[in-house]
Amino acid sequence: MTGIPIYNVNNACSTGSSALLLAKQLVEGGSADCVMALGFEKMERGSLMPKYTDRTSPMDRHVDVLANTHGIAAAPITPQMFASAGKEHMQKYGTTAEHMAKIAWKNHKHSVNNPNSQFRKEYSLDEIRSSRMVHEPLTMLQCCPTSDGSACAILCSEEFAKKHGLTDKAVEILAIEMATDLPSTFSERSCMKMVGYDMTRMASDKAYKKAGLCPRDVQVVELHDCFSANELISYEALGLCQEGRAGEMVDHGNNTYGGKYVVNPSGGLISKGHPLGATGLAQCAELCWQLRGEAGKRQVPGAKVGLQHNIGLGGAVVVALYRLGYPSTRSAVGMAPAGGSSLQCDPVFDLIAEKVKEEGASMVKKIKGSFLFKIKGSDGKVYEWLVDLKSPPGSVTKGTGLKGNCTIAMTDSNFMDLVTGKIGAQKAFFEGKLKISGNTALALKLQTVMPKPGQAKL
Numbered sequence: 001m002t003g004i005p006i007y008n009v010n011n012a013c014s015t016g017s018s019a020l021l022l023a024k025q026l027v028e029g030g031s032a033d034c035v036m037a038l039g040f041e042k043m044e045r046g047s048l049m050p051k052y053t054d055r056t057s058p059m060d061r062h063v064d065v066l067a068n069t070h071g072i073a074a075a076p077i078t079p080q081m082f083a084s085a086g087k088e089h090m091q092k093y094g095t096t097a098e099h100m101a102k103i104a105w106k107n108h109k110h111s112v113n114n115p116n117s118q119f120r121k122e123y124s125l126d127e128i129r130s131s132r133m134v135h136e137p138l139t140m141l142q143c144c145p146t147s148d149g150s151a152c153a154i155l156c157s158e159e160f161a162k163k164h165g166l167t168d169k170a171v172e173i174l175a176i177e178m179a180t181d182l183p184s185t186f187s188e189r190s191c192m193k194m195v196g197y198d199m200t201r202m203a204s205d206k207a208y209k210k211a212g213l214c215p216r217d218v219q220v221v222e223l224h225d226c227f228s229a230n231e232l233i234s235y236e237a238l239g240l241c242q243e244g245r246a247g248e249m250v251d252h253g254n255n256t257y258g259g260k261y262v263v264n265p266s267g268g269l270i271s272k273g274h275p276l277g278a279t280g281l282a283q284c285a286e287l288c289w290q291l292r293g294e295a296g297k298r299q300v301p302g303a304k305v306g307l308q309h310n311i312g313l314g315g316a317v318v319v320a321l322y323r324l325g326y327p328s329t330r331s332a333v334g335m336a337p338a339g340g341s342s343l344q345c346d347p348v349f350d351l352i353a354e355k356v357k358e359e360g361a362s363m364v365k366k367i368k369g370s371f372l373f374k375i376k377g378s379d380g381k382v383y384e385w386l387v388d389l390k391s392p393p394g395s396v397t398k399g400t401g402l403k404g405n406c407t408i409a410m411t412d413s414n415f416m417d418l419v420t421g422k423i424g425a426q427k428a429f430f431e432g433k434l435k436i437s438g439n440t441a442l443a444l445k446l447q448t449v450m451p452k453p454g455q456a457k458l
Contacts, residue, residue, distance in 0.1 A: 009022065012312030012316065013226065013310070014318050015277040016151065016278055016282070017284070017318035018280070018316065020173075020176065033160045034155070034156040034157075038152040039275075040149070040151075041278055043276070045146060046146065047076035059077075059313060061186050065190075065194040066191060069190075070087065076134070079138055082195055082227040083136060084191040085194070086229030087191075089229070098129070100137060100138065100229050101139070101142065103225065104123075104142040104270055105123065105124070105128045106256050107268040110264060110298060111268075111272060114271075116266075118272060118273030120271070138228065138229060142228040143270070144225070144227070144269040148275055149282070150275070167326045170324070170326055171292070171322055172325040173320055174213070174321040175207040175321045176320035177203045177204075177319055178318045179200070179206070179316070180199060180317075181196075182202070185198060195233075195311075196313070196315060199315065199316075201239075205239075208321070216354060220303045221262070221263045221307045221308075223268065224310050225264060225268040226311075231263065231264070235255070240255075241254070257300070280308070280310040283309075287322050307320070308320040308322070343377050343412050345375055348419055352385075352387060352450070353396040356387070356389070356394045356395065357393075360392055360394030364391060369389060370389060371407075371449060373387070374407060374409040375409075375410060375411070375412050376409075376411045377411075384399060386402040390405075405442055406442040407436070408434070408446070
C-alpha cells in the first residue's frame with residue numbers, strides 16, 4: 001500500500017536470480033535508486049509434477065531428449081533427467097557414482113554450520129550411498145528436498161549507498177549474465193546439455209569476460225546442486241576445472257575447505273533446501289555474508305570473490321560474480337590482508353605469483369628480466385617483492401635487500417590505484433607517484449606481469 005511498482009517474475013528454478021538481474025538493470029538504467037528483489041515459495045508435497053494438462057509443457061523437448069537417450073522410467077521426471085546427465089558424464093569421462101555421493105556428503109557436512117539450512121545433520125558417505133534410491137545413481141540424500149522459504153536482496157546505486165552510510169556493507173555485483181536453451185540443448189542428444197551444460201558455459205564465459213576475471217580468481221561458490229550430478233557437471237561448465245576432470249576435483253578436495261574453492265558452504269540446495277523462487281536470492285545472501293566475513297563457523301577464509309550459479313530447466317541459467325564494493329572496508333569485516341601487514345597490495349602479489357606459477361615459462365620468453373617492487377606502506381615501512389622472470393619457471397619472492405633489473409617504487413595506495421585502473425601508468429609517472437630505476441626499458445613489459453584492472457583480488 002505504497003504505490004511503489006512491483007513486478008512479478010517467474011522463471012522456474014532460476015526465478016530468484018532472474019529478479020536479481022532485473023533489479024540490477026533498474027538501478028543501472030537509472031529507473032530506481034533502490035530495489036528489493038524478493039523470492040519465496042510454498043511448495044506442494046512430493047516431487048515436482050506437471051501442473052497443467054490442457055497445454056504444451058515447456059519441458060516437452062527436454063523430455064524427448066531423455067526418452068531418446070536413456071528412456072523414461074516410472075519415477076519423477078526431474079531426477080531422471082539429472083541422473084541421466086550424471087550417467088553420461090560417467091560413460092564419457094570415467095567418473096563414478098561415488099564422486100556424486102561425495103558431493104552430497106560434502107554439502108550435508110557444510111550445512112551443519114548453517115542455521116538457515118532446512119537440514120543440519122551430518123551424514124557419513126555410507127549413509128549417503130545407502131539411502132533410498134531415487135533414480136540410479138542418485139539416492140535420496142543426493143536430491144534437494146521439498147522446501148518452503150524466502151529470501152531477498154536490496155540493490156541500490158553507489159550514490160544511495162554513500163548517502164545512507166551503507167558502504168561498509170556494500171557488495172558489488174561485478175557481472176550477472178543470463179543464458180537460455182541453445183540449439184545444442186536438443187540437437188546433440190546429450191542429457192548433460194539438456195539440463196543446461198552449454199547455457200551455463202555461455203553465461204559464465206560472459207560473466208568472467210565482463211568482470212575481467214577468470215575462474216581462478218574465485219574463492220567461494222554457491223552452485224545449483226538440485227542433484228549431486230548437477231554440481232558435478234557444473235564444475236566443468238563454470239570452468240572450475242577442465243572438462244572431464246570433475247571427478248579429480250572431488251577426489252582432491254578442491255570443492256571444500258582447504259581446497260581450491262569452497263562450493264556451497266551453505267549446504268547447497270541438497271541440505272539448505274530449494275524453495276524455487278527463493279533459491280537464487282538465498283545464494284546471493286550467502287555470498288554477501290561470506291564476502292563481508294559474517295558467515296560464522298562456515299566462513300571461507302580470505303573470501304574476496306563469490307560466484308553464483310542458479311539454473312532452471314525449461315530453461316534459463318543466471319551466473320553472477322560478487323566482491324566487496326569498497327575494498328578498504330575489508331579489515332572492518334574480517335578481511336584484513338594476509339601476513340599481518342597493513343598493506344592493501346598483498347593480494348596483488350599473490351595474484352602475480354599465481355600467474356607466474358601457471359604461465360611462468362611463456363612470461364620468461366617475453367621478459368627475460370626481473371622486477372623489484374618497493375612498496376611503502378601506511379606505517380612508513382618499505383616492503384619488497386622480486387618478480388624474477390629471467391629463467392623458467394620464474395618466481396615471486398617477498399623479502400628485504402632484494403635486487404632486480406628494473407625497480408618500481410610506489411606507495412601502497414598509489415600502487416593500488418594503478419593496478420585497479422584508477423590512474424594510468426604514464427600519468428602516475430609524470431605526477432611522481434611512480435618511480436622507475438635500473439633497466440627502464442624493461443618497464444615497458446610490465447603489463448605482462450600486472451593483473452588486469454578490475455580483477456577482484458585487487
